[in-house]
Amino acid sequence: MEVSFNLNGEKVKCKINPTISLLELLREEMGLTGTKPGCNEGECGACTVLIDGISVNACLYPAINIHGKELVTIEGLVTAEGKLDEVQQAMVKHGAVQCGFCTSGMVMNIKAMQRNLEHAHHVPGENIRVQPDRKNIMKWLEGNLCRCTGYVKIIDAAEEVLNKNKI
Amino acid sequence: MDFSVVSPQNLSQLRNAIRTLQRKPYRIGAGYTDLLMELRKSDTSDLTVINLAQINDNGLSHIKSLVNHVHIGAMVTATSICMNDDIARRFPTLQQAAANLASTQIRNVATIGGNLCTASPSGDMACAIVALKAHCVLMNVDGKKRVVPVVDFFTGPRTTCLKKNEFLYKIILPRNHKQTQHIHSGFIKVGTRNAMECSVVSLAYHIQVEESGYVIDAGIGIGASAPTIRFAEKAALNLIGKNMQNFTDENRNEFAKKVLTYASPISDVRATSWYRKEVLYNISKSVLV
Ligand SMILES: Cc1cc2nc3c(=O)[nH]c(=O)nc-3n(C[C@H](O)[C@H](O)[C@H](O)COP(=O)(O)OP(=O)(O)OC[C@H]3O[C@@H](n4cnc5c(N)ncnc54)[C@H](O)[C@@H]3O)c2cc1C
Ligand code: FES
Ligand code: FES
Secondary structure (H helix, E strand, O other), X not given: OEEXXXXXXXEEEEEOOOOXXXXXXXXXXXXXXXXXXXXXXXXXXXXXXXXXXEEXXXXXXXXXXXXXXXXXXXHHHOOOOOOOOHXXXXXXXXXXXOOOOOHHHHHHHXXXXXXXXXXXXXXXXXXXXXXXXXXXXXXHOOOOOOOOOOOHHHXXXXXXXXXXXXX | OOOEXXXXXXXXXXXXXXXXXXXXXXXXXXXXXXXXHHHHHOOOOOOEEEEOOOOOOHHHHOEEEOOOEEEEEOOOEHHHHHOOHHHHHHOHHXXXXXXXXXXXXXXXXXXXXXXXXXXXXXXXXXXXXXXXOOEEEEEEOOOOEEEEEHHHHEEEOOEEOOOOOEEEEEEEEEOXXXXXXXXXXXXXXXXXXXXXXXXXXXXXXXXXXXXXXXXXXXXXXXXXXXXXXXXXXXXXXXXXXXXXXXXXXXXXXXHHHHHHOOOOOOOOOOOOHHHHHHHHHHHHHHHOO
């Protein structure tokens, strides 16, 4: 089966076995190992990617359904000048990265919350905007497990970057 | 895993795909948050997955607000439900159930159709749908629709009344009554930890109150307490005609006792049957404050 989609800003096409997950496609076929395999059952969030701007667990997403979509992985966040994304910078600044296994998934899910803040009113039907206070950030990140940091620094980082351009 | 996949692009291709597979094993895939794990654990040689994710059909994938009803397509995700302000305003029980299901990432793909068709006794959106006295619209391979009350949709643990030549097309919620001035509606989920957890017990309530404070309609759904989600009819009827403002302790106990008559919970790793009943009794009482 052939799928074509937009991967980190570039059009790609590939032939895939229809039973594989998006996580397998990324790591095993495309060599993009920034997206991490944790539980492989939707519990830990290490495999979080953005599909059309919303966060999804790549381990439970059939690769065939990426056809026609826009996919952003952690590799897609570096800027043209090679700089880290502002979410990544905030994580570094706050010391929110220890072993780093959960980090790419955390960053992608924080990006998704940022996008909800910017776009919620433009998406038909999806018209509630989640305020970036600590309680809502904690709820938004419930599906991302971290065994090292105790979460406080991750939430500090998210709170700072999500409130930066407060309207 | 070695199943094959067909991805219909519209409803008529979907019906044809189901028709072609009448004598073969097939499964329908929506958001795959239940199905993929199930397929990974089973022998899938000879199986075809009919993939709904690429179908372009408004009836299947939109929420539509009409004068007397709200239609929710089977492919509508938990996120779309909890972000919809018509649902948040008029059916808080469903909004809360969707908002507390699993995690952000799962809600973004998990569909209401999948939640119903999985027919888990602890399905969160399904429990709210029961309290709202909704109807399920099933469609067969000829395009014929069959409308069934959601309580009749569940026939046992993990079984539904769907025939092999049918799929779930949409869910219809009746609008609140015109005389309703206030709704007392919500979803209570008790688990062993906050997120991502199958509930130990859940309760969906949707109580419509007229201007003077009298209850004119009520729906109560209970989850994880019986082989299927149940509509606690006697408990709901018990509230009608009572004044929301002056419930006594006696009223609350009577209501909770009636809810409990629908519960026959099991003991498992998450909780004992006794504990589930105690919790259900107490959260039922807490609804009438
Ligand atoms: C980590 C994790 C946490 C979870 N937490 C919760 C929770 O808190 N609460 C909760 O309620 N659920 C939870 N679930 C279960 C699951 O996410 C939900 O039941 C979800 O709504 C299923 O929807 P889906 O679109 O992913 O269904 P799928 O997995 O695609 O399908 C589920 C079943 O329904 C059938 N089906 C789907 N659509 C149709 C249709 N239109 N017609 C006929 N048959 C159909 C499929 O064949 C399959 O048998 C969790 C799952 C995971 C992995
Ligand atoms: S690997 Fe996907 S959620 Fe854990
Ligand atoms: S930093 Fe190690 S799991 Fe989060």
